[in-house]
Amino acid sequence: MRLSGQNLKCVRGGREVFSGLDFAAVSGEALAITGPNGAGKTSLLRVIAGLLVPAEGLVALDGGDAELSLPEQAHYLGHRDALKPALSVLENLSFWHEFLGGEPKDTAGCLAAVALDHATHLPAAYLSAGQRRRLSIARLLSVRRPVWLLDEPTSALDAAGQALFVGLMREHLAGGGIVIAATHLPLGLDARELRMGGAA
Amino acid sequence: MTALGALIRRDIRIALRVGGGALIGVLFFLTVTVLMPFAVGPDLALLSRLGPAILWLGALLASLLTLDRLFTADHEDGSLDLIVMSRTPLELACAAKALAHWLAAGLPLIVATPALGLLLNLDGTATLAVALTLLAGTPALTFTGMIGAALAVTLHRGGLLLAVLVLPLSIPVLIFGVAASQAAISGPVSFGTPFSILCALSLVSLVIGPFAAAASLRHGLD
Numbered sequence: 292m293r294l295s296g297q298n299l300k301c302v303r304g305g306r307e308v309f310s311g312l313d314f315a316a317v318s319g320e321a322l323a324i325t326g327p328n329g330a331g332k333t334s335l336l337r338v339i340a341g342l343l344v345p346a347e348g349l350v351a352l353d354g355g356d357a358e359l360s361l362p363e364q365a366h367y368l369g370h371r372d373a374l375k376p377a378l379s380v381l382e383n384l385s386f387w388h389e390f391l392g393g394e395p396k397d398t399a400g401c402l403a404a405v406a407l408d409h410a411t412h413l414p415a416a417y418l419s420a421g422q423r424r425r426l427s428i429a430r431l432l433s434v435r436r437p438v439w440l441l442d443e444p445t446s447a448l449d450a451a452g453q454a455l456f457v458g459l460m461r462e463h464l465a466g467g468g469i470v471i472a473a474t475h476l477p478l479g480l481d482a483r484e485l486r487m488g489g490a491a
Numbered sequence: 492m493t494a495l496g497a498l499i500r501r502d503i504r505i506a507l508r509v510g511g512g513a514l515i516g517v518l519f520f521l522t523v524t525v526l527m528p529f530a531v532g533p534d535l536a537l538l539s540r541l542g543p544a545i546l547w548l549g550a551l552l553a554s555l556l557t558l559d560r561l562f563t564a565d566h567e568d569g570s571l572d573l574i575v576m577s578r579t580p581l582e583l584a585c586a587a588k589a590l591a592h593w594l595a596a597g598l599p600l601i602v603a604t605p606a607l608g609l610l611l612n613l614d615g616t617a618t619l620a621v622a623l624t625l626l627a628g629t630p631a632l633t634f635t636g637m638i639g640a641a642l643a644v645t646l647h648r649g650g651l652l653l654a655v656l657v658l659p660l661s662i663p664v665l666i667f668g669v670a671a672s673q674a675a676i677s678g679p680v681s682f683g684t685p686f687s688i689l690c691a692l693s694l695v696s697l698v699i700g701p702f703a704a705a706a707s708l709r710h711g712l713d
Contacts, residue, residue: 341583342712362576373570377508378501389497391577 292318292354294339294438294469300347301334308334310347314485321460321470323478326487330474333370335487336440339471340367355437365438366431372423376416380407383415384429393434401432405440405455420447428456439463441472453479494579495587502591512557513595513604519556522599522609523549535612542611542620543672547665549607550600550625554632557596559653561588561640562708571644575712584709586701589637597629620675620682628668631693634700635660641704645711664692
């Protein structure tokens with residue numbers, strides 16, 4: 292499986308964020324997107340996720356499921372957690388598990404994997420920022436998708452949480468997955484770096 | 492199918508919990524209807540003549556009040572991104588969200604109608620007619636309102652813009668809803684004619700609404 296982008300150009304609000312950008316990642320490979328604030332890291336992830344339309348160029352996934360588009364085979368972990376404060380931890384996760392079409396799987400087990408199994412019935416409104424992040428990460432585990440698009444995945448996580456997440460990413464890569472992460476901090480695993488230029 | 496079921500269940504659950512919009516709509520409907528007799532005065536004949544129109548206006552404004560949050564909440568917390576990316580067609584997801592909204596916020600209005608009919612001196616037939624027209628007409632309000640809600644998300648303006656966009660679209664529903672109720676109460680037109688048109692309006696909006704809302708969401712995401 293190979294995920295690649297060619298000659299990508301992104302324009303937002305009339306301002307060119309980046310142009311002429313190429314990248315590629317194959318199965319089992321992690322790509323760390325680095326660069327200063329405003330360099331377009333999030334925009335690039337959203338272009339890959341199909342949430343932004345690039346002004347030029349295209350993104351392609353070769354060797355994936357031919358029936359499905361790239362966004363349908365990708366997980367997007369953005370700044371916003373996609374959690375409903377009124378629902379409990381387990382209800383939030385079960386919803387995404389069912390909606391994203393995960394195979395029958397032990398959602399409680401996914402919560403245990405991110406060390407949230409003690410809080411399954413707590414409304415998400417009472418979670419701390421780090422716990423919310425852990426719950427979002429549990430979503431990545433509950434439904435299998437080959438491509439993970441992560442935007443500052445370790446922000447708000449404590450040291451134990453970061454170590455735990457590195458382990459989960461390793462497992463995903465070992466299973467032939469692709470990780471593309473925008474980050475300021477070292478990811479903690481062997482990742483190729485895609486350095487984006489300064490703000491124009 | 493399980494995906495759509497999950498979406499409907501989640502939206503209804505959120506609407507019924509603390510801070511959800513379901514009860515707000517009914518309370519607003521109640522307030523508008525209770526205030527009317529004070530404004531119009533104690534003329535019972537006049538009240539029962541205006542009754543269907545008052546109930547319809549109340550229901551229209553109540554459904555508008557809660558429609559505002561249909562997509563903005565999902566947009567703000569990032570859920571909308573995941574819904575757009577998912578394997579479920581966005582049109583069906585929009586339809587599921589509108590259906591959930593109608594079940595949680597529209598249906599309670601219809602259930603409350605008989606009680607409010609009493610306050611407006613409507614007899615049994617009249618109340619039944621209004622409830623029946625609301626049952627046939629409120630889906631049209633929700634599904635056309637959904638288009639406005641989707642536009643409001645992409646333009647980053649909530650509330651008032653929604654009202655300005657949606658109210659003109661709901662005029663036909665209001666006209667035929669009240670006309671059908673009046674026809675059942677006093678004639679001379681048969682109840683069937685305006686009622687059929689009302690049903691047709693609902694069916695048309697059921698088809699057009701999800702496509703227009705999905706197109707608007709897809710175009711405006713950033």
